[in-house]
Amino acid sequence: MKKFFLPLVVAMGLGSCGLQAAADKAGAEAAQQGQQASEKMTQTIDSSNVKVEVETTMGNFTLLLYGDTPRHRDNFVKLVREGYYNGTLFHRVISEFMVQAGDPDSRDARPGQQLGAGGPDYKIDAEIVYPKHFHKRGALAAARQGDQVNPARQSSGSQFYIVTGKKLSDGELAQMESYMQQSARQQVFNRKVQQLRAEIMQMQQAGDQAGLNALQQRLIAETDSETAANPATLTPEQRRAYATEGGTPHLDGQYTVFGEVISGMDVVDSIEKVPTGAADRPREDVRILSMKILND
Numbered sequence: 001m002k003k004f005f006l007p008l009v010v011a012m013g014l015g016s017c018g019l020q021a022a023a024d025k026a027g028a029e030a031a032q033q034g035q036q037a038s039e040k041m042t043q044t045i046d047s048s049n050v051k052v053e054v055e056t057t058m059g060n061f062t063l064l065l066y067g068d069t070p071r072h073r074d075n076f077v078k079l080v081r082e083g084y085y086n087g088t089l090f091h092r093v094i095s096e097f098m099v100q101a102g103d104p105d106s107r108d109a110r111p112g113q114q115l116g117a118g119g120p121d122y123k124i125d126a127e128i129v130y131p132k133h134f135h136k137r138g139a140l141a142a143a144r145q146g147d148q149v150n151p152a153r154q155s156s157g158s159q160f161y162i163v164t165g166k167k168l169s170d171g172e173l174a175q176m177e178s179y180m181q182q183s184a185r186q187q188v189f190n191r192k193v194q195q196l197r198a199e200i201m202q203m204q205q206a207g208d209q210a211g212l213n214a215l216q217q218r219l220i221a222e223t224d225s226e227t228a229a230n231p232a233t234l235t236p237e238q239r240r241a242y243a244t245e246g247g248t249p250h251l252d253g254q255y256t257v258f259g260e261v262i263s264g265m266d267v268v269d270s271i272e273k274v275p276t277g278a279a280d281r282p283r284e285d286v287r288i289l290s291m292k293i294l295n296d
Contacts (some may be wrong), residue, residue, distance in 0.1 A: 026273040051294040057287045061264025067129040072258035080291040090286040091115040099271045102159035120157035125149050133257035135248045139163040140259035164272045165247040181215040184232040189223045
């Protein structure tokens, strides 16, 4: 069982105090940015879904924004009404994975220009409604920075992706569940380590290797017990969707899924298949011409 876990010293980040400090700073900044995002948006209090028509140079498709992810829904609606997405590109396209858009810097981008870092001056607090919303084919989700600099998993203020993915066999689904279980064990173990951070630092400073080893074995046992009581498994709906429609299950529970394509998925499929160059950018621009709220 040890193979699933990093040594306590590594898990604590004690070998690099600078990285730990950066992570702490990132967490504080993430919280501040989330508050700023909330202040910038005018959010409704209802839980209704919203439909958005997206016109692109390759055809039109319609999105359904979920009412139970209101921060993301309202932010998307706000940007659509402002014309924020008009003229922007699908700047990152990966076959059997997803198509990504929403970078305002892409609007007037030069050929070959690196894209993906642009957006408004705020982020959106995560609304990960899992397993109800997952990365099935056609799912609409928010892009974000990685966990190392974004431990709160806050979303980009504008960038989004639409899942294309691929169908998974029974064997691949079994492998995915195994991955989910290992990931869950690691997360539980890391949480327990953080809770005992001060004690672990004292042991390390005192050179108490025996104490560290004993504590690690105890935390592994506690982790196994906790994860066994709440096993990480795919729901029947996930299993059916991934087997018959496809998707990207390895992203589940880590990114906010806030909607889905309800018509025109063939257009998204066409975008996914375009030839790409460096950084997965399409060789010929695929552009969002406009978006329109259909509920108005």
